[in-house]
Amino acid sequence: MTPAAVLTEERILDAAEDVLRRFGPAKATVVDVAKALGVSHGSVYRHFPTKVALRDAVARRWLDRLAGPLDPARDTEGPAAERLLRWLERLAAIKQGMALSDPELFATFSQLTAEAREVVDAHVARLAAQLTEIIADGVGTGEFAVEDPSTAGLAVLHATARFHHPLHAAEWADPAIGSELREVWRLLAQGLAARP
Amino acid sequence: MTPAAVLTEERILDAAEDVLRRFGPAKATVVDVAKALGVSHGSVYRHFPTKVALRDAVARRWLDRLAGPLDPARDTEGPAAERLLRWLERLAAIKQGMALSDPELFATFSQLTAEAREVVDAHVARLAAQLTEIIADGVGTGEFAVEDPSTAGLAVLHATARFHHPLHAAEWADPAIGSELREVWRLLAQGLAARP
DNA sequence: CAGCTGACAGATTTCAAACTTTGTCAGCTG
């Protein structure tokens, strides 16, 4: 349909994302993506070896966009425990907001990520590293006293799975979800805090 | 097939459980259950108003059997933090063991519980109450210092969802899962502990 | 007459044939 510039991975991903949004993960085909770009589906296969690789690349882009704004370097104000809470609430707000405001898109996103194990592992590692950074800062100021901030970072991510993992999306309808996150955070933050 | 004593709810549930185990949740029908009992399917409807009610009753029985052995009154030895760890590891072992040793049955169990929201809510409340009991005991001995043991009990259950919620079964294949639970427990137990 | 049966309507599921999609590659085209 589009008159066509050079066929880049970038342009294919834009089209694939759009097709996925519009048709959903079950009905979106490589032929649809090619049609949206005004090329034959064989051309798409010159850039991505399989449909799965294409989907993984779309998932990777989505997850990267999601993790970018969470970077702890963007919010260094106040005690580490508060930064930790803000980070957790921001992550939860991103996921829960998407689930609430556009359930179809969220379902597409969830399914893509559920199938892209390796991509998700990298994303989880990135999030854990962000938490590790906040915790390490807290150790630096004496607020926290953990031996290994990176183990603790991963543990905090695991302990809050209920509030950000798409598998739990059905539970986010409960209005208590926000205060439940705070209760878990309270225990974790106290657990991280220095023994005097 | 069975010559038939009185047709009780108990016997119907036994048969339904057996049929579900053998055929799986997708293929098990009320007619199959009736056939296993040697009665017409109409008779089953005299005891359970709908198929959903029958499935819910099976799910309730499974969950009750699961929660029984966890009762904190059965394990009152040692510090509360250790009791908490044992309780969490026992719960995880029950679920993870079932998922590993009989994946088909576990899938059946997961699907039934996923559909039986109310039954699961009651089960969650029961587990949270068991955790509350352990925490309240810890507060009694001065080991723990939380204002509201029942809020804390629920928070501990939520924080460990990754290790016992069937949604996360795919992640249990990772051999690190055991040490990850301990790391989360460590933070939670320290978080519960008295500020001096 | 309490409890079960079996025929029934409407909803749901199955199954196989028709169609669509994936992934490849020989050859066209600018």
Add this chain to the structure above:
DNA sequence: CAGCTGACAAAGTTTGAAATCTGTCAGCTG
């Protein structure tokens, strides 16, 4: 001659007609 096309085989999905299932109830039976 780099990059695209389109025909193709194998795999997977749709479709709709037939079969099965759910839930009800009038009437049978011990």
